Amino acid sequence: MRRLPVYLLLDVSGSMSGEPIEAVKTGMQTLHNALRKDPYALESAYVSVITFASEVNQVVPLTEVAQFTPPEIRAGGGTAIGGVLAKVVECAEAEVKKSTPEQKGDWKPLVFIMTDGYPTDSVDEGLAKFKQYHWGTVVACAAGDQCDEELLAKITGNVVKLATADQNSIAAFFKWVSASVSTSSKKIDAGGGDSTMDELPPPPPEITLVQP
């Protein structure tokens, strides 16, 4: 069966402590509950969560929705964006199936990156690796004003922004992520370029599109 891999890359640096990290926890619960009610997600979507602070951890390996439980997360430390970009490539290479004559490939993975700050590690190597992998839609979400939006724009053409990293906006983001997972299995041109946000449902008002 063809799986739709979904990678959630979540910033759990010190600056996310308090309301933001609680909102992310609630958000993941919301996402989980929504996906469990969606027949497409239940049958096809596989979710992985990778958190990054000073260190990067794949806290949930690629897991089918029916088996998924939200991870325990705690905020603290730096913002290893370079590290998490390299890590998600490593995970996808190990977990996502490509088509061969003997097996059918998975859908191209969806990637959602949420961060509220500037990287505290060196980014170039991770970014280069990340750009080489064939992702499906990649969405970078800047939570609040203190983000390196220029870097996010280098990661993907699809950058969205939450005005503040508060409960409401983060909840809206996770709701949108779950809606996106439900609609992301579209036949595309094998010779075509990157997937764009056109294939995702329109983001709610709490989320602003950052024009490249």
Next chain:
Amino acid sequence: MDKSFEPQSTSPALSFTLVFVDNTPPGHKDRYCRTQFETAVRQLRFDVARVKTPYLFRMSQFSDALRPGRDQVRLELEDVQGFDALGLACKIDDGGLPQIVGTPLRAFKGDVHIRACSKLNGEKEPDDFEVTRSFEIAEESVDTWPLWQDLPTPTDTPYEAPNQDTLCKTIPLSAPIVVIGASQRGRSHAHQGDFRDDYMTARFADSNPLSRGDDNGEWRYGWHVLTVSDGAGSATFSRKGAQLVCDTMADALFNELNHSSNSAPLTDAVRDSFNERWTRLQANCFGPVDSMTRSRLKLGETFTRAVYAAYMAVFNEAATLRERTRRHVSVRDYNATALCVAVKRFKGADGWKSDKLHRRPPVWAILSYWIGDGAVAVYRPNDENRILTLGKGDSGEYAGETRFITSKDEARFDSVEPRVNLTFLRNFEGIILATDGVTDPFFPSDSSMETFSAWQTFWNDKLRAGAPDAFPSLQNEKNGEIAPQKRADALLRWLMFKERGYHDDRTILLALNDKLAARNRSTANDD
């Protein structure tokens, strides 16, 4: 909350104690390992288990703390409680990692209390801590079928498309061939209120205007054309693209093959290449067939014109809509695949008299063009049990990636000619044109689509067994024929088959040789 996730009953809380044991000589203690141990405990979570389904959850996050190769550092489990009542065990595996393993007996939803502590050279450290994590055993199967919605398509759109379609025709003049087809909007489309993006059509040569009095009936049999197309999910108006591609290709090929000034030389070239191939076969002489090269050239040109016509139809449609709506509309918005077959019966016995030993039986010429996923194949179990896939699917590295006829580069001779297939067959049981919504669930890989056994399973166990009314049996052979429309309806009903994870639009178009099928089946029964 959905019922299936509710716990059936609760039981005493689950618990275990994880002990980090470090027996490295004093002075060499690695505080880092203990920090990692603590991090790993705090990150613990458990996948949801399922009743009667083998479960294995390895707590792999401890591997960092264990530092492979340092056998003085290890994990131990103590006071494991509650798991055996659920049919599970919590233990340390061969690799030294804790795991929960077993086949759950019943549903459960509750907490696991985990106590973490460390022992250095046999001495218990005072830094114990506890975490509580939830653990769930879900019901045996999560039934997703009731969750699928069937939403109507929007009305404020430039292009409508019915959610299903059928097609049927008995072709009287060209021997006993029945064409039946069905197309059904996929559950994933219905769930979102999206249109069916598949389309199919056919053109039948009931009587051939080119029929000449002196050809012993050769020309009485015209070319029949069948087309199927699958519109790209990523393209807004692909339903219109699929319709334009099918209709334009069918019209263009039908006219080229049956009516145009090109028709007679083309058909002659096809017959010549068969003649030459036959003669050489009789003489056991293999090698390139000159007239085959000539007919391939003509066929390449013919199909290129048809593909170009399809491209232009889409191009003009996009321009018209752009003009009308003043919105950005491009050919890409109509992306679609194409599966085409043209089939003609040659009256071999009278037409070819060079064979002195026996009269030659009639022969079928099958022409095909295939771009994108899905399949075009000829099923002929009587003929050395071979499947003949007429071309190759274009699937990319990942799911959903394929090629479309609506790319401009595809309308060139160099792109079209290699996709054109010409085959001569004494007989066949069925010609199949199907979109990937039908083939994907039944063929686990591209290579399985080349194997007869996979097709045999598909044809007999899935298609014929699933839609018996679409096929004549010995029984209803005696009772008279089933009306073609009833057969197509049966095919449509079959298209609603439930296959977990496969919910795309489904279209299948079949040209069936009932007599042969009945004969095969009666021989099989005699055996």
